[in-house]
Amino acid sequence: MHLAVDPLGGILDLPQIDQGMLLRAGEGNRERSTRLLWKSVSGWHRFRMLVRLALLLLLLSPSGALAAPIQLRVDMSEATRRIVHAKLAIPVTTDPVTLLYPKWIPGEHGPTGPIANLAGLRVLANGKEVPWKRDEVEMYAIHVLAPQGTKKLDVALDFLISGDEEGYTFAASSTSRLAVLNWNQVLLYPAGIPLEDLVYEASLTLPPGWKYGTALPVAHESAGKIEFRPAPLATLIDSPVNAGEFFRTITLAPEIHPRHVIHLVGDSREAIDMTREEEEHCSNLVREALALFGAHHYREYHFLFTLSDHVPFFGLEHHESSDNRVKERSLIDDDLRVRSADLLSHEFAHSWNGKYRRPADLTTPSYEIPMRTDLLWVYEGLTQYLGWMLAARSGLLTPEQARDYLAEIAADLDNEPGRTWRPLLDTAVSAQFLYGAERPWSAWRRGVDFYDESLLLWLEADGIIRAGTHGERSLDDFCRLFHGGKSGPPEVKTYRFEDVVAAMNAVYPYDWADFFTERVNRVQPRAPLAGITHGGWKLSYVDSASAYHKSLEHARKRVDLRYSIGLYLTDEGEVLDVLHGTPAARGGLSPGMKVIAVNGKQFTPDVIREAIRAAARSRNPIEVLTKNGEFYGTYRVSYAGGERYPKLVRVAGASDLLDRDLAPHTGPAGHAAR
Numbered sequence: 094m095h096l097a098v099d100p101l102g103g104i105l106d107l108p109q110i111d112q113g114m115l116l117r118a119g120e121g122n123r124e125r126s127t128r129l130l131w132k133s134v135s136g137w138h139r140f141r142m143l144v145r146l147a148l149l150l151l152l153l154s155p156s157g158a159l160a161a162p163i164q165l166r167v168d169m170s171e172a173t174r175r176i177v178h179a180k181l182a183i184p185v186t187t188d189p190v191t192l193l194y195p196k197w198i199p200g201e202h203g204p205t206g207p208i209a210n211l212a213g214l215r216v217l218a219n220g221k222e223v224p225w226k227r228d229e230v231e232m233y234a235i236h237v238l239a240p241q242g243t244k245k246l247d248v249a250l251d252f253l254i255s256g257d258e259e260g261y262t263f264a265a266s267s268t269s270r271l272a273v274l275n276w277n278q279v280l281l282y283p284a285g286i287p288l289e290d291l292v293y294e295a296s297l298t299l300p301p302g303w304k305y306g307t308a309l310p311v312a313h314e315s316a317g318k319i320e321f322r323p324a325p326l327a328t329l330i331d332s333p334v335n336a337g338e339f340f341r342t343i344t345l346a347p348e349i350h351p352r353h354v355i356h357l358v359g360d361s362r363e364a365i366d367m368t369r370e371e372e373e374h375c376s377n378l379v380r381e382a383l384a385l386f387g388a389h390h391y392r393e394y395h396f397l398f399t400l401s402d403h404v405p406f407f408g409l410e411h412h413e414s415s416d417n418r419v420k421e422r423s424l425i426d427d428d429l430r431v432r433s434a435d436l437l438s439h440e441f442a443h444s445w446n447g448k449y450r451r452p453a454d455l456t457t458p459s460y461e462i463p464m465r466t467d468l469l470w471v472y473e474g475l476t477q478y479l480g481w482m483l484a485a486r487s488g489l490l491t492p493e494q495a496r497d498y499l500a501e502i503a504a505d506l507d508n509e510p511g512r513t514w515r516p517l518l519d520t521a522v523s524a525q526f527l528y529g530a531e532r533p534w535s536a537w538r539r540g541v542d543f544y545d546e547s548l549l550l551w552l553e554a555d556g557i558i559r560a561g562t563h564g565e566r567s568l569d570d571f572c573r574l575f576h577g578g579k580s581g582p583p584e585v586k587t588y589r590f591e592d593v594v595a596a597m598n599a600v601y602p603y604d605w606a607d608f609f610t611e612r613v614n615r616v617q618p619r620a621p622l623a624g625i626t627h628g629g630w631k632l633s634y635v636d637s638a639s640a641y642h643k644s645l646e647h648a649r650k651r652v653d654l655r656y657s658i659g660l661y662l663t664d665e666g667e668v669l670d671v672l673h674g675t676p677a678a679r680g681g682l683s684p685g686m687k688v689i690a691v692n693g694k695q696f697t698p699d700v701i702r703e704a705i706r707a708a709a710r711s712r713n714p715i716e717v718l719t720k721n722g723e724f725y726g727t728y729r730v731s732y733a734g735g736e737r738y739p740k741l742v743r744v745a746g747a748s749d750l751l752d753r754d755l756a757p758h759t760g761p762a763g764h765a766a767r
Contacts (some may be wrong), residue, residue: 096352128192158290159184159283160244160322165295167279169336171274173300175254179279183246186224190230190237190246191284195277195330196462198262200409200447202455202466203525207263207278208233213251216581217653219242233461235281236543252278257405260529262333262416271337272417273399276459290545292327297334305336306356307411308395312365328583330460332446336690341365343372344398346379351394353379355437358398364421371424378438380759382445386571387577390584402426408436410443412583412620420648431641434489435498439480445576447472447474447478455589469521470613471593474547479572483546485755495755496741497641502545502654503632503681504739506620510673511539517546518614521745532669535653535686549559549621550612558601559607559750567754571600619649628751631744634737642738652698653730656737658715658730662688668719676732682717689725690718702736708733 164182171178183192196206215226218239223246237648239246254272257264266273274297282291297319299305301629310322310464311330324332337358346351356377357365377395383389395414402421409416423429452463485495508514520527521543528541549649555568575596578586590609598604601623612621622632631759634656638646646653654660659675662668666688671677688696692715704715714729743749 094469115494116519124479136762137470140603146545157288159186159292162294163282163293163335164698165276165280165293165329166298167274167295168274168298169274170298171266171298172254172274173269175256175267177252177254177274177279179250179252181246181248181250181281182491183248183281184284185239185243185246186283187285188241188243189675190239190240190243191453192225192235192237192246192281193284193459193461194233194235194250194281196233197457197460197462197464198275198277199331200411200443201466201528202469203528204743205261205263206233207255208461209249209253210253210255210263210278212253213249215249215250217247218245226711227432231461234284239590242602248597250279250281258403260405261407262409266404268360268401268403270333270339270360273397273404273418274334275330275416278596280329282326282460284660288327288460289325292323293326293329294323295321297321297375297433299336300338302342303336304336304358305334306342306354306358306395306397307334308332308391308393308411308724309334313556324404328412331583332414333397333409333411333416335399335416335668337399339365341367343367343375345374346370347380349383351389351391352398354393355396355398357398357400360402361455363425364400367424375437377640377757378441378489378757381483381486381757382438382496383439384759385479385572386445387446387573390578390581391444392582394441394444396441397731405503410440411446412444412448415443425650428644428647431494432643434494435480438483438487438489439476442476442479442483445572446476449578449584449588450588451577453579456587458587458749465522467522468525468548468590470543470547471518471543474543478548478568482755486759488757492752493639494641496630496751499751500632500739500741501642502640503549503620503622503741504624504634506542506546506549507538507632508655508672509536509542509620509722511535511537512542512616512620513618514616515539516614517542517550517612520546532574534670536670536672537660545738546620549624550609551623553612553621553627554597554608554624555754556624556750557603560627561601561603564750566600569758571597576597584626591660595658625741625751626744626747628749628754629744629747629749630741633740633742635740636738638736638738639740646698652701654701654705654736656739658732675732680714680717680728680730681722681726682719682728682730686719686721688717689720692716693718704734705736709733 107723116720152694161184162456166180168178194206194208196204216223217239218407223237223239225237228236237246254267255264257278264274280293287684293702297645299317305407309324312320312322335358339362340361341357343355345355357367359365389600391413393413396412397416399418400421400423404418406420407418417440419433420429423433455472457464481498484490490498520539520541524541530538530540551568559567594605650664652662652664655672659672660682661670668682668684668686671682690696694700708715712733714731717728717730719726719728
């Protein structure tokens with residue numbers, strides 16, 4: 094016997110049979126596949142196996158379209174109390190019925206469907222309540238024991254909105270003034286029906302006076318209730334809604350068709366007061382992206398921009414919209430604005446890279462089937478590069494900020510001890526648990542480095558193309574070839590590693606397969622910095638922090654001393670990480686401690702920085718008093734190198750290709766930049 098992980102994520106005790114034959118048989122002949130498995134097992138396993146096989150075949154063997162659309166009525170009138178009510182009317186085509194709650198949410202790269210917050214589930218057939226049972230292995234499957242011949246199930250459920258301010262869509266999504274709705278949280282869908290054949294007619298009720306934004310086409314609305322046009326399940330889940338008391342919609346790049354808008358909702362009226370300059374930068378983002386890709390794959394595009402201190406900071410991509418959540422004062426406070434400067438550009442670029450072009454193993458026929466994330470260095474990594482580049486080209490980042498952004502991630506990755514044992518590929522494969530990993534020891538464990546390290550990787554690829562073609566071609570040409578195509582409504586074109594290599598070779602013949610394999614699949618003790626050098630710059634360290642670095646520290650409430658004594662802590666002294674092999678590590682400091690005093694003086698960010706400067710003059714160890722749980726201790730950190738902060742400096746005699754690449758490519762300045 095051996096363990097085989099089935100497409101539902103459960104474990105089947107299968108004998109060593111040709112499982113591929115079993116699944117192929119299941120696609121066209123349920124009876125044949127059942128006989129094959131039945132002959133291979135005996136005893137008490139048979140009943141358990143048949144229950145699991147039935148659920149598996151429901152996913153693999155479509156049973157035809159429903160007789161009518163599924164009706165979904167969502168009531169957000171109590172969203173301010175962190176509860177959403179939903180009712181569904183689901184036509185039935187099979188007996189018994191299995192209903193599924195979406196588990197693997199596109200863009201979140203893991204089984205993040207928040208089923209733990211599903212409550213108040215009731216199922217009725219012919220007006221009478223019927224029993225249901227959760228599958229004991231696949232927890233996202235609900236088996237309904239409806240009377241034979243039932244044609245429709247009426248389902249009622251509540252979704253309990255989390256109060257956790259850390260996480261993604263499963264975390265906090267409402268306050269007393271606003272809410273964000275992700276449809277996957279408030280629905281069930283029948284197993285055995287192809288996703289494209291599952292059509293939902295959805296409606297939404299909002300609190301009185303609230304306005305909303307979404308890419309989902311509206312049929313009509315009145316008195317706080319919105320009726321949407323029928324939409325396939327995939328489109329519904331791909332179309333979140335933001336809504337609130339303080340709401341504003343701005344049309345971007347009005348001269349461009351199709352329509353692009355940004356829907357701002359905030360916890361205060363001041364929060365959504367976007368300046369004309371910011372509006373123009375966002376309009377430039379639309380212009381620059383369309384110039385880069387040469388085509389679009391949406392009917393309209395809607396930026397959902399939620400500003401609150403009580404929802405997590407993140408973005409999630411969709412074909413025709415993006416769900417962007419930032420701190421309440423991000424349009425007011427310069428430090429907060431800098432922190433989120435590339436968020437809109439990153440999520441917008443995903444409409445092409447991640448939604449239109451998508452790794453084949455991230456494209457599954459059911460939300461219950463696990464996704465394989467090994468190509469996230471393309472899906473997220475290339476998008477990280479594009480988001481940074483487009484933010485600079487559009488003005489969301491100044492040229493200096495864009496260079497400082499690059500210096501920060503280059504230094505972070507080049508000083509990361511975990512890269513001595515963990516290849517970049519494994520950070521992508523492990524994404525589903527690295528996203529939620531704790532901060533302590535993250536430099537040794539590594540985190541979701543397929544974002545920032547892949548930015549450096551694609552920057553290096555851009556430099557190779559530019560050098561090899563004497564500046565005639567660049568990664569822009571790859572993006573237009575790979576992500577462009579013909580403009581139209583949303584569609585998905587999948588790819589594998591070989592397709593990426595072929596497209597790169599079409600732009601510039603090179604051993605791209607080896608280039609990517611060497612940098613992604615194998616352990617690399619140093620970060621890939623050649624792209625910076627190709628651009629005419631190099632990573633250096635200076636004794637004063639850049640304005641960009643200071644903004645990040647203030648926005649995050651952090652003190653970043655990783656490149657001097659190896660310490661990363663909050664502005665209140667909580668030690669978040671200590672880099673292996675650094676003076677702080679050799680001195681005995683560790684994550685989880687709290688710095689109380691430095692050289693006998695109560696801790697503040699300025700006090701510890703002054704201690705580092707003083708040690709450079711006196712050559713005396715820095716004395717650090719810490720609290721570790723209920724215990725206190727004093728540690729000596731021997732270091733005399735002074736403050737060190739990352740900075741890009743020009744390479745003498747080299748052409749400044751980096752600034753040229755980051756310059757606007759549209760408008761009057763764009764002609765010179767090309």
